[in-house]
Amino acid sequence: MTESLRVSDDSGGYAAAISHVVESAKAGDHSAFEQLMIWHQHKVVSTAWRMLGNQEDARDAAQEVFMRVYKYLRTFRTGEDFSGWLYRIIINVCRDTHRRRGPLDRMSSFEAEVELGGFDRLSDTNDVEASAMRSQERTIIANALNTLSKKEREAIVLRDLEGLSTEEVARILGSSQTTVRSQISSARTKIKEYRDMVLSRRRRDL
Amino acid sequence: MNCSAIEQWIPLFVEGDLDNQKTDLLEAHVISCEGCSQILVQFQESQASLKNYLPPSFDELSLGQMRKRVLVRIEESPRHVIRLRSLFDTRRWAPVLAAAALLLMAVSLGFYFYSGRGAAVPSDQIGSVPGELPAPDAAIDHPQRESSNVVIAKRLNIKKRRVTNPVKQGVEPPNPEEILESPIISQIEETATQSFSSEEWVEPFPDAEWDSRFSEWSAWSTSTGITNTKIEIQTSDPDVRIIWFAPRANSNSSTRTDADTHAE
Numbered sequence: 001m002t003e004s005l006r007v008s009d010d011s012g013g014y015a016a017a018i019s020h021v022v023e024s025a026k027a028g029d030h031s032a033f034e035q036l037m038i039w040h041q042h043k044v045v046s047t048a049w050r051m052l053g054n055q056e057d058a059r060d061a062a063q064e065v066f067m068r069v070y071k072y073l074r075t076f077r078t079g080e081d082f083s084g085w086l087y088r089i090i091i092n093v094c095r096d097t098h099r100r101r102g103p104l105d106r107m108s109s110f111e112a113e114v115e116l117g118g119f120d121r122l123s124d125t126n127d128v129e130a131s132a133m134r135s136q137e138r139t140i141i142a143n144a145l146n147t148l149s150k151k152e153r154e155a156i157v158l159r160d161l162e163g164l165s166t167e168e169v170a171r172i173l174g175s176s177q178t179t180v181r182s183q184i185s186s187a188r189t190k191i192k193e194y195r196d197m198v199l200s201r202r203r204r205d206l
Numbered sequence: 207m208n209c210s211a212i213e214q215w216i217p218l219f220v221e222g223d224l225d226n227q228k229t230d231l232l233e234a235h236v237i238s239c240e241g242c243s244q245i246l247v248q249f250q251e252s253q254a255s256l257k258n259y260l261p262p263s264f265d266e267l268s269l270g271q272m273r274k275r276v277l278v279r280i281e282e283s284p285r286h287v288i289r290l291r292s293l294f295d296t297r298r299w300a301p302v303l304a305a306a307a308l309l310l311m312a313v314s315l316g317f318y319f320y321s322g323r324g325a326a327v328p329s330d331q332i333g334s335v336p337g338e339l340p341a342p343d344a345a346i347d348h349p350q351r352e353s354s355n356v357v358i359a360k361r362l363n364i365k366k367r368r369v370t371n372p373v374k375q376g377v378e379p380p381n382p383e384e385i386l387e388s389p390i391i392s393q394i395e396e397t398a399t400q401s402f403s404s405e406e407w408v409e410p411f412p413d414a415e416w417d418s419r420f421s422e423w424s425a426w427s428t429s430t431g432i433t434n435t436k437i438e439i440q441t442s443d444p445d446v447r448i449i450w451f452a453p454r455a456n457s458n459s460s461t462r463t464d465a466d467t468h469a470e
Contacts, residue, residue: 030280030281034273037273037276038273041264041269041272041273042269045261045264045269045272046264049261049262050259055262055264058264059264059268062272063272063275063276066273066276067276067279070276070280134258137255137258138258138259140255141255141256142259156256159221160221160253160256160257161256161257166223181218181223184217184221184223185214185218185223188217188220188221188249188252188253189217191252191256192217192248195251195252196248196252
């Protein structure tokens with residue numbers, strides 16, 4: 001049971017498959033639970049990485065997320081939005097990690113990623129100049145995300161990077177849609193201003 | 207539309223989070239405003255850069271190890287242990303505990319207010335207990351308490367009245383005005399015509415004064431045929447009043463001794 005499943009697929013097939021596997025996992029079927037992990041591991045680890053900024057924390061967070069999924073799976077009602085429920089757990093685990101870890105040094109996360117080879121996929125390209133440009137942009141965005149407040153980062157990651165609707169983000173974060181709109185507006189403005197500042201400084205230095 | 211309002215809408219507009227009416231206004235504005243149009247382009251570039259912030263490729267090996275660690279942890283903590291832990295999960299029981307606490311609080315408050323404000327304050331603690339003390343005419347306010355009423359009945363040789371708590375029996379408590387007009391109280395009220403003022407009580411009367419006062423009472427009660435006397439003493443504390451019911455004394459000296467003792 002290692003076939004992939006698009007977790008963003010809203011079709012009834014996805015819901016039925018999830019429902020079936022969840023019921024089996026609830027009944028104590030560990031292979032069904034492992035299947036749930038396989039289906040959702042990329043989503044969990046990538047969301048955690050966007051929230052936390054480095055791979056090691058993201059992997060630890062993903063492990064904790066799945067432990068909580070197992071622990072609270074019996075409280076999950078059939079027919080409920082599994083994806084939204086999972087996002088709520090991811091957010092809670094990342095908040096706990098933030099609390100435990102404390103504020104992150106702005107430059108450390110991206111530099112650590114480069115050292116760990118987190119962006120190897122990008123360096124595969126032969127176009128070194130384009131790769132360098134993209135790498136610069138990613139550095140800017142990584143550092144810009146670190147300037148956001150915790151709430152702003154959660155909102156912008158879910159809305160702009162995970163592609164959820166404002167309504168879904170509000171439900172996951174337990175906020176109103178107005179609050180979420182305000183947070184994403186503020187976050188987009190801060191990211192844009194940070195990017196403008198860095199680019200203008202570089203132009204000046206050239 | 208002015209540019210500052212448009213600039214505030216642009217962050218929402220770039221990802222389609224702006225409502226239709228504002229979207230139309232913004233689109234019309236940026237066509238004619240070069241400054242806002244430039245800002246819009248910058249936001250679009252920033253968003254495009256943000257969208258390219260893709261996560262690194264987590265290799266299957268590390269993800270497989272992560273899954274394995276999860277399954278090992280699950281095996282190490284069997285399901286029944288997790289369930290047992292969840293039984294003691296305070297978040298799970300929080301609503302029940304909160305409801306129980308509220309119920310207990312409501313019952314305690316109800317008991318406090320409907321049982322004559324709790325137990326009577328011991329005489330040696332009067333004046334030291336914070337908060338509101340029973341009013342000086344507590345016997346009238348709280349007819350259900352076995353206090354002055356019983357004493358009155360004995361002194362007047364009237365059959366002892368059964369003291370009941372009207373609240374516990376589910377009936378309306380008696381109106382204080384009606385209690386004042388009851389035969390027992392009215393007889394006592396007729397006798398309660400002699401009293402000291404607080405100013406007088408600040409400095410105790412000399413013995414001669416006591417004798418004189420009690421002689422007056424005795425003569426007065428003999429002449430009126432009233433056999434009982436109610437003495438009210440207002441202390442310096444406005445919340446504390448000593449009420450003493452006394453039968454007419456056979457001799458002045460014995461009555462005075464009782465009064466002295468009580469006052470002390």
